[in-house]
Amino acid sequence: MAKESFTDLQREVLAPGLCTTCGTCIGACPVGCLAYDAAQEQPALAGECTSCGICSAVCPGKDIPLAALEEKLFGRRRSPAEEHLGVYNDILQGFATDPELRTQGASGGAVTALLLHALESGQIEAAVVADMDPERPWRSKAVLARTPEEIIRAAKSKYVLCPNNMALAEAEPGERLALVGLPCHVHGIRKMQDHAGADKLGTQVVLVLGLYCGCNSSYRATEHVLADNTDIALDDIAVFEYRGGPEAQDTRVVTKDGTELIIPNAVRSFSTLAMSHDRCRMCCDWTAELADLSLGDIFDPRVPGVWRKVPDWNSFLVRNQAGADLLAGARRAGVLELSPLSEESFYGNIGFELKKHAAIFNYLTRRERGWPAPIYDMEFTWRARRKRVYDLPEE
Numbered sequence: 408m409a410k411e412s413f414t415d416l417q418r419e420v421l422a423p424g425l426c427t428t429c430g431t432c433i434g435a436c437p438v439g440c441l442a443y444d445a446a447q448e449q450p451a452l453a454g455e456c457t458s459c460g461i462c463s464a465v466c467p468g469k470d471i472p473l474a475a476l477e478e479k480l481f482g483r484r485r486s487p488a489e490e491h492l493g494v495y496n497d498i499l500q501g502f503a504t505d506p507e508l509r510t511q512g513a514s515g516g517a518v519t520a521l522l523l524h525a526l527e528s529g530q531i532e533a534a535v536v537a538d539m540d541p542e543r544p545w546r547s548k549a550v551l552a553r554t555p556e557e558i559i560r561a562a563k564s565k566y567v568l569c570p571n572n573m574a575l576a577e578a579e580p581g582e583r584l585a586l587v588g589l590p591c592h593v594h595g596i597r598k599m600q601d602h603a604g605a606d607k608l609g610t611q612v613v614l615v616l617g618l619y620c621g622c623n624s625s626y627r628a629t630e631h632v633l634a635d636n637t638d639i640a641l642d643d644i645a646v647f648e649y650r651g652g653p654e655a656q657d658t659r660v661v662t663k664d665g666t667e668l669i670i671p672n673a674v675r676s677f678s679t680l681a682m683s684h685d686r687c688r689m690c691c692d693w694t695a696e697l698a699d700l701s702l703g704d705i706f707d708p709r710v711p712g713v714w715r716k717v718p719d720w721n722s723f724l725v726r727n728q729a730g731a732d733l734l735a736g737a738r739r740a741g742v743l744e745l746s747p748l749s750e751e752s753f754y755g756n757i758g759f760e761l762k763k764h765a766a767i768f769n770y771l772t773r774r775e776r777g778w779p780a781p782i783y784d785m786e787f788t789w790r791a792r793r794k795r796v797y798d799l800p801e802e
């Protein structure tokens with residue numbers, strides 16, 4: 408049977424709208440013939456395809472063998488109680504002990520603190536992260552960060568699609584890497600690690616830090632927010648932070664003449680959520696269920712405001728020994744503060760609603776009607792979970 412080529416990826420993933428913009432195909436292509444089409448936010452052919460079939464095999468746009476990979480990675484499939492969070496051994500809350508990393512991080516700065524610890528202790532030599540594009544600072548850029556400065560510069564969440572996994576193409580042979588990514592990036596790296604032909608590069612990734620992801624949007628949604636709420640011309644933007652301002656919660660824009668503008672988080676997120684990427688609305692993994700360690704926010708109904716997010720705290724789902732060892736080492740080094748957190752706290756998180764109710768409902772409806780939808784090897788339900796949230800952290 409003829410091996411698949413980029414034309415197959417185009418027909419089966421790009422044309423039906425199943426591309427997640429994870430960048431895995433670009434990072435894995437052994438001849439480097441794929442480029443990122445930043446306007447369309449998807450891969451494009453930029454050289455001669457040798458029909459090796461790797462891009463189709465590692466692509467998580469259409470096929471996500473969650474259950475099979477879970478079994479391979481964790482030695483078991485999720486229990487019925489783990490239906491919505493995936494396999495985990497421990498649930499914790501905490502934050503980076505460095506006050507600057509903590510307050511400047513999207514949540515408690517734990518991702519950046521863990522990457523710095525892994526780099527400084529020699530566990531990794533580089534990390535795949537998402538930074539802002541210096542030429543178009545409201546858009547993202549996949550970066551292979553080799554220095555603490557590059558890791559720190561990439562802190563904070565970018566609520567915009569980013570092809571993180573394409574940065575794998577920049578890795579030197581044998582270089583030990585961490586990968587920070589949303590669930591779709593994590594699916595891509597796990598498929599690479601599982602595929603002969605891409606597993607050599609895949610297994611250079613020794614740490615997979617997954618972020619919870621409720622939803623994501625095109626840069627075009629950001630441009631719409633700017634046009635709807637400001638008079639700023641895109642060419643005048645010098646700095647753009649989705650999570651900026653005094654407490655790293657609001658969207659902060661600085662123009663080339665130094666004028667600073669804050670767009671409240673509620674204004675930015677209502678618009679970007681409303682204009683979310685179509686593929687994200689059928690994505691059923693919320694907490695990066697195949698990561699070594701998953702990290703997100705904590706939401707609590709007693710926190711005032713629209714979102715009820717607890718500022719400067721992370722929640723953690725520890726899924727395997729690599730995740731547990733990384734956390735234990737960071738705690739011993741005094742880099743992180745950690746304490747227990749209960750599972751109930753997860754069900755008040757906006758991402759839980761967006762993924763485990765809305766996206767699953769949408770995905771099942773699409774499957775029922777025969778519309779394009781990804782293929783998962785497990786059944787999903789969008790059953791209700793009682794929202795009891797007791798875990799307001801005490802300091």
Ligand SMILES: Cc1cc2nc3c(=O)[nH]c(=O)nc-3n(C[C@H](O)[C@H](O)[C@H](O)COP(=O)(O)OP(=O)(O)OC[C@H]3O[C@@H](n4cnc5c(N)ncnc54)[C@H](O)[C@@H]3O)c2cc1C
Nearest residue numbers: 512513514515516517518519536537563565621703704758
């Ligand atoms: C699109 C998106 C949706 C999210 N949805 C939820 C949710 O529903 N519920 C929840 O609890 N948490 C959600 N999070 C996770 C949360 O916002 C924080 O990223 C997470 O808690 C880690 O915080 P931190 O302070 O430890 O990270 P930091 O120390 O600030 O580091 C953030 C890291 O995230 C990476 N990153 C930032 N943006 C992206 C991106 N677009 N794609 C890939 N990598 C990126 C950066 O490379 C950086 O290394 C979401 C994040 C994103 C980007």
Ligand code: SF4
Nearest residue numbers: 436456457459460462
């Ligand atoms: S990975 Fe292989 S099939 Fe895909 S574009 Fe590159 S050469 Fe072609």
Ligand code: SF4
Nearest residue numbers: 426427430432466468
């Ligand atoms: S590997 Fe990722 S970026 Fe490439 S086509 Fe598939 S989903 Fe899109």
Ligand code: SF4
Nearest residue numbers: 590591620623687690
């Ligand atoms: S919703 Fe899913 S597909 Fe969209 S960015 Fe998040 S993890 Fe990727």
